[in-house]
Amino acid sequence: MLDQILCIDDDPITLMLCKKVIIRSSFSNEIITSQNGEEALNFFNTIKYTNNKINPITQPQLIFLDLNMPVMGGWEFLDYFNSTEFEEFNTIKVVVLTSTIDPEDLEKSKKYPMVIDFLSKPISQSMLEYLKEKLK
Template identity: 60%
Template sequence: MLELIMYIDDDPITLMLFKKVVKKSSFAKEIINAINGQEAITLINTINDNSNQEKKPQLIFLDLNMPIMDGWEFLDLFNASNYFDLNNTKIIILTSTIDPEDIKKSKSYSNVIEFLAKPITVEMLSYLNTKL
Protein backbone atom coordinates (compact mmCIF):
# COMPACT_ATOMS: atom_id res chain seq x y z
CA MET A 1 0.00 0.00 0.00
CA LEU A 2 1.29 3.42 -0.95
CA GLU A 3 1.43 6.13 1.70
CA LEU A 4 0.30 9.08 -0.43
CA ILE A 5 -0.93 9.55 -4.00
CA MET A 6 -2.08 12.63 -5.89
CA TYR A 7 -5.03 12.77 -8.27
CA ILE A 8 -5.33 15.69 -10.71
CA ASP A 9 -8.76 15.93 -12.37
CA ASP A 10 -11.45 18.60 -12.68
CA ASP A 11 -14.45 16.23 -12.54
CA PRO A 12 -15.84 15.87 -8.98
CA ILE A 13 -17.78 12.67 -9.81
CA THR A 14 -14.65 11.02 -11.22
CA LEU A 15 -12.74 12.09 -8.11
CA MET A 16 -15.39 10.58 -5.83
CA LEU A 17 -15.29 7.28 -7.77
CA PHE A 18 -11.48 7.31 -7.76
CA LYS A 19 -11.38 7.71 -3.98
CA LYS A 20 -13.88 4.88 -3.46
CA VAL A 21 -11.98 2.47 -5.71
CA VAL A 22 -8.62 3.33 -4.11
CA LYS A 23 -10.08 2.79 -0.65
CA LYS A 24 -11.79 -0.48 -1.64
CA SER A 25 -8.57 -1.85 -3.11
CA SER A 26 -6.36 -0.60 -0.24
CA PHE A 27 -4.07 0.94 -2.85
CA ALA A 28 -3.08 4.04 -0.85
CA LYS A 29 -3.48 5.35 2.68
CA GLU A 30 -4.05 8.95 1.62
CA ILE A 31 -5.11 10.85 -1.51
CA ILE A 32 -4.53 14.53 -2.17
CA ASN A 33 -6.16 16.09 -5.18
CA ALA A 34 -6.10 19.13 -7.43
CA ILE A 35 -8.68 20.23 -10.00
CA ASN A 36 -6.15 21.29 -12.66
CA GLY A 37 -2.44 21.36 -13.34
CA GLN A 38 -1.93 24.84 -11.90
CA GLU A 39 -3.55 23.89 -8.60
CA ALA A 40 -1.39 20.76 -8.54
CA ILE A 41 1.81 22.78 -9.06
CA THR A 42 0.76 25.13 -6.25
CA LEU A 43 0.13 22.15 -3.96
CA ILE A 44 3.47 20.59 -4.92
CA ASN A 45 5.26 23.88 -4.22
CA THR A 46 3.60 24.00 -0.78
CA ILE A 47 4.73 20.44 -0.05
CA ASN A 48 8.27 21.26 -1.21
CA ASP A 49 8.37 24.39 0.96
CA ASN A 50 7.42 22.27 3.98
CA SER A 51 9.43 19.24 2.91
CA ASN A 52 10.46 18.31 6.42
CA GLN A 53 6.88 18.11 7.67
CA GLU A 54 4.89 16.76 4.75
CA LYS A 55 4.89 13.49 2.89
CA LYS A 56 5.42 13.61 -0.84
CA PRO A 57 3.21 11.68 -3.28
CA GLN A 58 4.69 8.44 -4.48
CA LEU A 59 2.42 8.36 -7.52
CA ILE A 60 0.41 10.94 -9.48
CA PHE A 61 -2.74 10.13 -11.47
CA LEU A 62 -3.24 12.79 -14.13
CA ASP A 63 -6.16 13.69 -16.38
CA LEU A 64 -5.26 15.37 -19.67
CA ASN A 65 -8.32 17.53 -20.39
CA MET A 66 -8.71 20.22 -17.74
CA PRO A 67 -9.21 23.99 -17.70
CA ILE A 68 -6.52 26.53 -16.74
CA MET A 69 -3.58 24.08 -17.06
CA ASP A 70 -4.14 20.75 -18.79
CA GLY A 71 -2.27 17.52 -18.21
CA TRP A 72 0.32 18.10 -20.94
CA GLU A 73 1.16 21.56 -19.60
CA PHE A 74 1.47 20.08 -16.10
CA LEU A 75 3.81 17.35 -17.37
CA ASP A 76 6.00 19.86 -19.18
CA LEU A 77 6.32 22.10 -16.12
CA PHE A 78 6.73 19.19 -13.69
CA ASN A 79 9.49 17.66 -15.80
CA ALA A 80 11.23 21.00 -16.43
CA SER A 81 11.50 21.63 -12.69
CA ASN A 82 13.07 19.85 -9.79
CA TYR A 83 9.87 18.68 -8.14
CA PHE A 84 10.35 15.83 -5.68
CA ASP A 85 13.27 13.76 -7.05
CA LEU A 86 11.54 13.04 -10.32
CA ASN A 87 13.07 9.60 -10.56
CA ASN A 88 10.92 8.56 -7.60
CA THR A 89 7.59 10.12 -8.56
CA LYS A 90 5.82 8.16 -11.27
CA ILE A 91 2.80 9.40 -13.22
CA ILE A 92 -0.19 7.48 -14.52
CA ILE A 93 -2.27 9.23 -17.14
CA LEU A 94 -5.92 8.46 -16.39
CA THR A 95 -8.11 10.07 -19.01
CA SER A 96 -11.18 9.67 -21.18
CA THR A 97 -9.24 10.22 -24.41
CA ILE A 98 -8.25 7.24 -26.51
CA ASP A 99 -6.39 9.21 -29.17
CA PRO A 100 -3.38 7.12 -30.33
CA GLU A 101 -1.37 10.35 -30.65
CA ASP A 102 -1.89 11.06 -26.94
CA ILE A 103 -0.74 7.55 -26.05
CA LYS A 104 2.33 8.00 -28.25
CA LYS A 105 3.07 11.44 -26.78
CA SER A 106 2.81 10.08 -23.22
CA LYS A 107 5.70 7.70 -23.95
CA SER A 108 8.01 10.67 -24.44
CA TYR A 109 7.85 11.38 -20.69
CA SER A 110 10.12 9.03 -18.76
CA ASN A 111 8.13 9.33 -15.54
CA VAL A 112 4.80 8.36 -17.19
CA ILE A 113 4.55 4.63 -16.55
CA GLU A 114 1.03 3.96 -17.81
CA PHE A 115 -1.79 5.41 -19.91
CA LEU A 116 -5.23 4.23 -18.70
CA ALA A 117 -8.81 4.97 -19.74
CA LYS A 118 -11.30 6.24 -17.16
CA PRO A 119 -12.86 5.11 -14.94
CA ILE A 120 -10.32 3.53 -12.61
CA THR A 121 -11.12 0.00 -11.45
CA VAL A 122 -9.88 -2.30 -8.71
CA GLU A 123 -8.40 -4.49 -11.46
CA MET A 124 -6.42 -1.55 -12.85
CA LEU A 125 -5.00 -0.80 -9.41
CA SER A 126 -4.06 -4.47 -8.94
CA TYR A 127 -2.25 -4.35 -12.28
CA LEU A 128 -0.46 -1.14 -11.26
CA ASN A 129 0.68 -2.77 -8.03
CA THR A 130 2.65 -5.25 -10.15
CA LYS A 131 4.41 -2.36 -11.96
CA LEU A 132 5.42 -0.37 -8.88
Protein backbone atom coordinates in the same frame (compact mmCIF):
# COMPACT_ATOMS: atom_id res chain seq x y z
CA MET B 1 0.04 -0.25 -0.25
CA LEU B 2 1.19 3.25 -1.12
CA ASP B 3 1.35 5.95 1.54
CA GLN B 4 -0.10 8.72 -0.58
CA ILE B 5 -1.37 9.30 -4.10
CA LEU B 6 -2.49 12.45 -5.90
CA CYS B 7 -5.46 12.47 -8.27
CA ILE B 8 -5.52 15.43 -10.66
CA ASP B 9 -8.89 15.79 -12.41
CA ASP B 10 -11.41 18.59 -12.87
CA ASP B 11 -14.45 16.31 -12.58
CA PRO B 12 -15.67 15.91 -8.97
CA ILE B 13 -17.50 12.67 -9.83
CA THR B 14 -14.30 11.15 -11.24
CA LEU B 15 -12.41 12.20 -8.11
CA MET B 16 -15.09 10.70 -5.86
CA LEU B 17 -15.03 7.44 -7.85
CA CYS B 18 -11.21 7.34 -7.71
CA LYS B 19 -11.29 7.74 -3.93
CA LYS B 20 -13.91 5.02 -3.46
CA VAL B 21 -12.13 2.48 -5.68
CA ILE B 22 -8.71 3.24 -4.17
CA ILE B 23 -10.02 2.94 -0.60
CA ARG B 24 -11.93 -0.27 -1.39
CA SER B 25 -8.80 -1.76 -2.98
CA SER B 26 -6.51 -0.74 -0.10
CA PHE B 27 -4.25 0.80 -2.73
CA SER B 28 -3.19 3.86 -0.72
CA ASN B 29 -3.38 5.16 2.85
CA GLU B 30 -4.08 8.73 1.76
CA ILE B 31 -5.62 10.25 -1.36
CA ILE B 32 -5.19 13.93 -2.11
CA THR B 33 -6.81 15.70 -5.02
CA SER B 34 -6.24 18.69 -7.28
CA GLN B 35 -8.72 20.02 -9.79
CA ASN B 36 -6.12 21.03 -12.39
CA GLY B 37 -2.40 21.03 -13.10
CA GLU B 38 -1.81 24.47 -11.62
CA GLU B 39 -3.34 23.44 -8.30
CA ALA B 40 -1.12 20.34 -8.30
CA LEU B 41 2.04 22.36 -9.03
CA ASN B 42 1.10 24.73 -6.18
CA PHE B 43 0.89 21.66 -3.91
CA PHE B 44 4.40 20.57 -4.96
CA ASN B 45 5.71 24.12 -4.45
CA THR B 46 4.25 24.02 -0.93
CA ILE B 47 6.16 20.82 -0.26
CA LYS B 48 9.31 22.27 -1.78
CA TYR B 49 9.32 25.64 -0.02
CA THR B 50 7.62 24.99 3.33
CA ASN B 51 8.77 21.49 4.19
CA ASN B 52 10.80 21.17 7.35
CA LYS B 53 12.27 18.34 9.36
CA ILE B 54 9.99 18.88 12.37
CA ASN B 55 6.71 18.58 10.48
CA PRO B 56 7.46 17.19 7.01
CA ILE B 57 4.83 17.17 4.30
CA THR B 58 4.53 13.77 2.66
CA GLN B 59 4.90 13.68 -1.08
CA PRO B 60 2.77 11.33 -3.16
CA GLN B 61 4.30 8.20 -4.63
CA LEU B 62 1.90 8.10 -7.56
CA ILE B 63 -0.15 10.62 -9.56
CA PHE B 64 -3.29 9.86 -11.53
CA LEU B 65 -3.46 12.59 -14.16
CA ASP B 66 -6.30 13.65 -16.45
CA LEU B 67 -5.26 15.37 -19.68
CA ASN B 68 -8.18 17.68 -20.47
CA MET B 69 -8.73 20.21 -17.69
CA PRO B 70 -9.35 23.95 -17.51
CA VAL B 71 -6.72 26.38 -16.15
CA MET B 72 -3.84 23.92 -16.73
CA GLY B 73 -4.27 20.59 -18.47
CA GLY B 74 -2.29 17.40 -18.07
CA TRP B 75 0.22 18.06 -20.86
CA GLU B 76 1.12 21.48 -19.47
CA PHE B 77 1.42 19.97 -15.99
CA LEU B 78 3.79 17.29 -17.33
CA ASP B 79 5.92 19.92 -19.09
CA TYR B 80 6.40 21.81 -15.83
CA PHE B 81 6.72 18.68 -13.69
CA ASN B 82 9.41 17.33 -16.03
CA SER B 83 11.47 20.55 -15.76
CA THR B 84 14.48 21.12 -13.52
CA GLU B 85 12.30 23.26 -11.23
CA PHE B 86 10.56 20.08 -10.03
CA GLU B 87 13.47 17.63 -10.40
CA GLU B 88 13.39 16.71 -6.69
CA PHE B 89 10.06 15.00 -7.39
CA ASN B 90 11.28 12.97 -10.38
CA THR B 91 10.83 9.65 -8.55
CA ILE B 92 7.06 10.15 -8.46
CA LYS B 93 5.36 7.98 -11.05
CA VAL B 94 2.48 9.28 -13.17
CA VAL B 95 -0.40 7.31 -14.64
CA VAL B 96 -2.34 9.20 -17.28
CA LEU B 97 -5.99 8.37 -16.58
CA THR B 98 -8.09 9.90 -19.33
CA SER B 99 -11.14 9.52 -21.50
CA THR B 100 -9.16 10.22 -24.67
CA ILE B 101 -8.60 7.38 -27.10
CA ASP B 102 -6.25 9.29 -29.40
CA PRO B 103 -3.19 7.12 -30.23
CA GLU B 104 -1.14 10.33 -30.62
CA ASP B 105 -1.76 11.10 -26.94
CA LEU B 106 -0.45 7.66 -26.00
CA GLU B 107 2.69 8.25 -28.05
CA LYS B 108 3.15 11.75 -26.62
CA SER B 109 2.93 10.38 -23.06
CA LYS B 110 5.95 8.15 -23.73
CA LYS B 111 8.14 11.27 -24.00
CA TYR B 112 7.79 11.87 -20.27
CA PRO B 113 10.02 9.58 -18.18
CA MET B 114 7.73 9.72 -15.13
CA VAL B 115 4.67 8.45 -17.04
CA ILE B 116 4.48 4.71 -16.43
CA ASP B 117 1.12 4.03 -18.04
CA PHE B 118 -1.74 5.47 -20.07
CA LEU B 119 -5.14 4.12 -19.00
CA SER B 120 -8.76 4.84 -19.88
CA LYS B 121 -11.29 6.12 -17.38
CA PRO B 122 -12.96 5.06 -15.21
CA ILE B 123 -10.54 3.68 -12.66
CA SER B 124 -11.27 0.11 -11.59
CA GLN B 125 -10.10 -2.44 -9.05
CA SER B 126 -8.54 -4.56 -11.79
CA MET B 127 -6.62 -1.50 -12.98
CA LEU B 128 -5.27 -0.99 -9.47
CA GLU B 129 -4.30 -4.66 -9.20
CA TYR B 130 -2.41 -4.28 -12.47
CA LEU B 131 -0.65 -1.15 -11.17
CA LYS B 132 0.27 -2.84 -7.87
CA GLU B 133 2.17 -5.47 -9.86
CA LYS B 134 3.76 -2.85 -12.09
CA LEU B 135 4.96 -0.75 -9.15
CA LYS B 136 6.68 -3.67 -7.32
